[in-house]
Amino acid sequence: MILDPLQRLGKASLDFFERLGRGHLFLMYTLAGIPGLLLRPRLVIAQLYSVGVLTLLIILVSGVFVGMVLGLQGYNTLVDFGAEESLGVVVALSLVRELGPVVAALLFAGRAGSALTAEIGLMKATEQLSGMEMMAVDPMKRVVAPRFLAGFLSMPLLAAIFSAVGVYGGYFVGVGLLGVDDGAFWSQMQAKVDLHEDIFNGVIKSVVFGFVAAWIAVFEGYDAVPTSEGVSRATTRTVVHTALAILGLDFVLTALMFGD
């Protein structure tokens, strides 16, 4: 009886590491399928549309609102110190360094990641992947690799768009509604936001998040139990695991980039 919890813990640990190992092997097979896509760019372009373009709307709307909230909150804080002209810097740095990559990745996981998992999981449940294998077509190369690559390429672009429209959201509230000086908003932003320190590091974050989010999404779909409940669980796992991975990695990357 006393051993039961220990046994369960041991089993859970073994299952975790076994799945982690499977996920890494899966990633290697996926990456091995990418060079072949150079000869078949149409497969990637189709996925760029469904993974990237169809995620654009939620990214644009969310980016504008996040920027507007930043503008409002930033103004209310800065105005106490008579520093409201620094609003552009606050909005831009918040978006480029943190909120752009992180929130875009969370939205990406919720919209595109879950769709990728559900699609691949349902293809497995309806024997479409088995059917491809029996037609001598490798589903890792034909189904998984294009989706992974499309997710990986889309994420940095979506994060950049999120940050850009967020800046305009902050501008609309700060300059348009609250009366911050137009020139000060842009000039301070231009002076304080560093290409390498801020923008480049933000891009690195979004590249890493895109890699992880796309990896988790395609792996969970391919590894799903081929039933409706299994696909449902896999889709949930994609969103939860991606969110946790992104937030954890964000801390690590921020510490590496900005920690002295």
Added chain:
Amino acid sequence: MEKASQETSQPARDAIVSVRGLRYARGERIIFDGIDLDILRGSVTAIMGPSGTGKTTLLKLIGGQLRPASGTVVVDGENVPELGVHALYELRKRMGMMFQSGALLTDLNVYDNVAFPIREHTGLSESLVRDLVLMKLQAVGLRGACNLMPNELSGGMARRVAMARAIALDPALVLYDEPFTGQDPISMGVLIKLIRELNDALGLTSIVVSHDVKEAAAISDYVYLLSGGKVVDHGVPERLWESASEWSQQFLNGKPDGPVPFHYPARVYREDLLAGGRS
């Protein structure tokens, strides 16, 4: 039809598929416990048995989607479990498979589903691909449905499209997984006719996994009956109907009781009733 040489455990001379000593287990459960069978070239062979006996698993072992614990599965001269990925995929180009669900790609219409293996494996021009696809669809009577999406097809039509796709590359061997399950009499009649006629007209070899006894036996040259991980009987259909095996008679005639008992194992009925509330 030459009889398979199972008794001697030697592969039949003209076998396209030859299985020897096949053992396969899923966890603790033994699915196959050393089965031998031969599928002769040009024949339609039915693999029959109750649900859960591993008929579909046998097809997956023949197609190399599963690996046996031991034994050989020789398809067209190659031992499938020993093949590397590349060689296995080359072998699969000489096989077609029709899944129970059809397994059509749901984002492609009927035409593109049938064209899929041709486009993937040949460098043919689109006009040639079109001719081939229309010929395959004409063979299954669905040329007029080439623009429909899979969700617009009935179950029987989906299987006919899957059949057209399975023969798209003119394979030597076609595997049918439960082709008749859930079909109305007309669809079933169409599928029965197609399996036999395509086999003979195209010079294929067909393996039909089914538990629809009469339908499968009607088009088969040879039948294997599987149960409990073993081949319990085999022979030409006429011989099986006259088989002395109690199990064969129960299965073929659909008797509710026999070697496969009606009652799940339990303690004596009288004792159970007299036990009152005590379990």
